[in-house]
Every structure is written in C-alpha cells, then in structure tokens.
C-alpha cells in the first residue's frame with residue numbers, strides 16, 4: 001500500500017533489535033485518515049469473504065481493526081492482555097510472547113464474543129515472529145470459529161511470523177512488507193525504491 005509505505009519512510013524510526021517505531025501515526029499518536037485508508041484496503045482484500053467478526057489484540061491493533069470493522073459493518077473484538085475484574089465469565093485464553101516488551105502475556109477473549117458460527121478476520125499492527133497472531137488463532141480454535149485470514153498493517157518479512165502463519169494454513173495479507181532495516185533504513189519487499 002503506497003500511502004502506508006510513504007508514511008513509514010517519512011515517519012518510521014528504526015530502533016535497535018529490528019524494531020520500527022511508528023509512534024507518529026499508529027502506536028501512540030494515530031492518524032485516523034491513514035487508518036481509514038488501511039481499513040479500506042482490508043475491505044478490498046477480504047470484503048468478498050463472509051466475515052462476521054474482526055479479532056485483534058490490545059492496544060495497537062484496535063485502530064486498524066476498528067476502521068475495517070466500520071467499513072465491513074462487523075463488530076471488532078480485541079483480546080485483553082490484563083486480567084480484568086469485568087472478565088468473570090468463561091474465557092478463551094492463549095499465551096503470547098511479546099517481541100517488543102520481552103514478556104509473556106496471557107491474552108483472553110470472553111467466550112460470548114466468539115462462536116462456532118463466526119467467520120473471523122484477524123487484524124494486527126505488526127507481524128514479527130508471529131506470536132500475537134498465533135495466539136489469536138489459538139483463541140479462534142478454542143472457540144471453533146472459522147478464520148478467514150489475517151490482515152497485517154506492517155509485516156517484517158525477514159522475521160519468522162509470515163511463514164509460521166502460512167504454515168497454519170491461514171491466508172495472510174500485509175499492507176506493507178519490510179525486507180530489511182539495512183543501514184538503519186526501511187527497505188520494502190518488492191519495491192523499486194530500495
């Protein structure tokens with residue numbers, strides 16, 4: 001997605017440990033117009049599927065997920081990372097190791113929000129080693145919900161996540177695919193500007 005790649009080139013900051021900081025438009029300050037365009041792109045890619053629910057994980061997946069949900073007219077569910085006193089019913093949970101924070105979280109979704117009748121589109125901000133999406137897939141499996149695919153805003157294609165998700169037989173669509181951070185610059189897969 002050209003608009004997104006341009007914005008990453010403009011505002012993305014490459015940090016140590018192969019981490020891209022996108023606090024200008026996605027992870028801290030959010031650009032709603034860019035997120036709307038991201039939602040439109042997810043709709044273009046997955047709109048033909050009979051999606052009933054979008055599933056993401058808090059907090060940075062929520063902005064792109066909500067725009068896709070708005071445009072596809074389906075509810076958005078986000079998995080919670082903290083145990084909450086309001087989550088007292090039956091839960092689907094999965095363990096997720098966080099790439100950026102280097103901690104293991106248990107993510108959970110209230111069982112009443114996912115069922116065997118759901119066709120789920122998973123959305124997240126980044127795909128690195130695939131742990132977050134893998135955990136969301138585990139949750140869908142527990143709920144016996146059908147997964148239509150995974151939509152990612154920024155994929156770091158040089159890490160293991162894409163392969164892991166495809167190996168689970170899941171359709172993966174990423175709007176920007178980064179092939180490397182060589183020279184502390186962002187290089188996109190399949191881009192002539194590299």
Ligand code: 5GP
Nearest residue numbers: 018019020099126127128129130131132161
């Ligand atoms: P994974 O589970 O695929 O290893 O990592 C995905 C999660 O880690 C995303 O939900 C995102 O929050 C975070 N993450 C992974 N890599 C990056 C990165 O380069 N930059 C930022 N800002 N977050 C990242």
